Amino acid sequence: MKKDADMTRYTPAEIEARWQKVWSGNDVFKAVRSADKPKYYVLEMFPYPSGRIHMGHVRNYTMGDVIARYKMATGHNVLHPMGWDAFGMPAENAAMAIGGHPKDWTYGNIADMRDQMKPLGLSIDWSREFATCDPEYYGQQQALFLDFLQAGLVYRKNAVVNWDPVDMTVLANEQVENGRGWRSGALVERRELTQWFFKISDHSEELLDALDTLENWPSKVRLMQENWIGKSRGLQFAFESINAPDGHEKIEVYTTRPDTLLGASFVGISPDHPLAKALERDNPDVAAFCTECRKGGTTEEAIETAEKLGYDTGIRVRHPFDTAHELPVYIANFILMDYGTGAIFGCPAHDQRDFEFATKYGLPIIATYLPSKEADETLTEAYVPAKTEKVFYNRGFAGSAHQTGLEAIDAAIDFCEANGIGQGVTKYRLRDWGLSRQRYWGCPIPVVHCDACGVVPEKKQNLPIELPYDVSFDVPGNPLDRHPTWRDCACPSCGKPAQRETDTMDTFVDSSWYFARFTAPRAATPTNMEDAQYWMNVDQYIGGIEHAILHLLYSRFFARAMHICGHLPASASEPFDALFTQGMVTHEIYMTRDDNDRPVYHLPEDITWTESGARLGADGPLVEVVPSAKMSKSKKNVVDPVNIISAFGADTARWFVLSDSPPERDVEWTASGAEAAFKHLSRVWNMSEKIAGMSGAGEGDEDLLRAMHACIQDVTLGVESFGFNAAIAKLYAFTATLQKSKAGAAAQREAILTLAKLMSPMTPHLSEDIWARHGQEGLITTSPWPVADEAMLVSDTITMPIQVNGKRRAEITVPADMSNEDVEKTALADAAVIRTLDGATPKKIIVVPGRIVNVVV
């Protein structure tokens, strides 16, 4: 005979497939404009189609799904779309490494990832799906580019790139390892190319000021953006040179510390400064030095951490305060041409970098301020106090002798302006956004180069300018450059033979407006104003903290630029009302080395832990274990969630990924615990079956319902504050309470249905099934969220800990409305308190109503 338990087991595979079919059959998640309900737009940062989803994706999309489903239950018209950030380098790398075509590779990956994602049961409106490599999308992006060009938001200028002199190609920063090209191994050089730029710097002030309005963004992200934009007030002035070549009689410098002018001991110019370039032409020594400076990659990190190199040009300049005081002019490798004027004065006493430079080249170190009047002027390192700290100016020239750096800077600017030595100016660290990429797999920049007309925008009716399919990756470089026919075209202006721009756009462009496109993904223009008006802004944006600066800043700029060109309403200038930055899912990295000592990475599933360490396979070679880092395909430290889903179901994966760690924190992936989550969901399902068969009255109905209302309250607050792990802990606790309860059938039934509803954002399939098996009407997905009854949340008595001198010594239970005086008396009458006091008289008694009592002796 078959046992009942066998017939009514929790079978997620069957349950999940069934309910997903019901949802999609009823178009439950299709977003349609409606005036009946408030709209709510939930968006998770869309994925790069690497081919496999990993636990970071599951975490990201599950969080968004919880919000989307919760908002649906609280009466909102929800838009929850999904797409693919599909252009980028890995597709070309794959084509080079394993053959094939970036397009086929990418669309194949998208199909695979969609297949892996759909079983998660996400509440996504798949009818809005698109990939940024769809010509329909990037054609609209080209239209935006043309509008931006017309509006003066785009221009061309020279900029430096990483140049591999062996492969003769431009390298991405990621392709430079220890200053060498990743394929050729050649020392990388910095080389100038003419490139397209967005004028984001024109919007520096606005992008900075508007940060204050982003109340629902994490303050750390706002702070990072503020520092990135880097507004500073300083002094710009010129040193007069004594013996510089013609045309370089004055050297303009910018400083944020004009108060240290009397501590100047040298002038430094960038190797890319016009003066350096002029000297380079005539002097082979200078040329050799500048060539040396241009070695290495373009990253700020590489430049800042490189050994400080200087070259004394022999040129001398006069100090603006004292024409007899001459300073040497050095070319220095750590000075950026992009910031300020590309020239500085060095004050070694108050800048560690200048200090090291001065020590190396035997330049004077002159303190201009000290901690106090008595302090020693001889410094062993740069003295760099906070600008808000009061110091003693031993070489001050403006303001009082005792003042803060900020006061001194203002006084120095005033003094200099009054004496005709330069002007106070505001500058920003933020540079214009270079969007040109010398690569195939990106959105073509829709312009044509004509010998007669110069740079000519493509006509909008010719869009999209589609990428040619017939390209090869057998030689390094951009295949568009050597394509036989694609490059040749007719000038849109004069019709004569001309050439297409072969640079494509930075993939950050693709991701800077996709959120707007989701509001009308099939529109024949970049957006549709009515849809944009209705759905924008994104009410809740969710994604990784690694995008805190670039992606979010570029998107904020794009929303403004799109408004200027009439593609978004002014109200969407800040496109993301609320931002949540989740932590990353990390994992150890397993590495061996090839014959050339280059790293080779291995998947966690290929590693076996033995007594002697981690090995590749059961008895393969030992592998190096590199500490945890963000899961990334290139490092192969990715864990495949598909195994967990097929073993335990999507609800288990969703429940587990939310339950174990706070969403904003990084989490080191471990597979243990997924099974426990499955057991818990089975327990809930079994309990539901048991309750479905119950009848009659019982004991403790009120206690059960009080616990239920407390749970409603806690889970609601938890979901609204992204405290998913804490909300789940409350659900565990309430499940235990319900399991032990002896309450009657009606109360238990109310409790299990409420539990199912509270769990439904996390475990939608299980909840749907419980709902149906209890004969409820309709879908739990579209049913309303429960509301906690205030009257059921208050209790008659409270338990208060009693501290003596801040240490917990006792606990008393008192009526909730007891006066402070009576609480004090009760506390002092407690046996443990009397024992601890040991006859001492309390000096002070602090009663925090409802919380704690502290007796101070």
Next chain:
RNA sequence: GCCCGCGUGGUGGAAUGGUAGACACAGGAGACUUAAAAUCUCCAGGCAGAAAUGCCGUGCCGGUUCGAGUCCGGCCGCGGGUACCA
């Protein structure tokens, strides 16, 4: 280098300035079972103690406070970003 975070038991973590360790994993003991699995019950920060209880304890050092994991200052370690990885 610079900017921004984070650091709590064996593990993941909880804690509006108010009982540190909720909830869970791994572990231990027990019940049920011929046995195992499954399920259920209980224990569990460290040290001392039979226990009651006491002392110590949130990376380290110092400060503010009646009271600090939480706020402030200084270190150490780890992570993210650093403008061409996405």
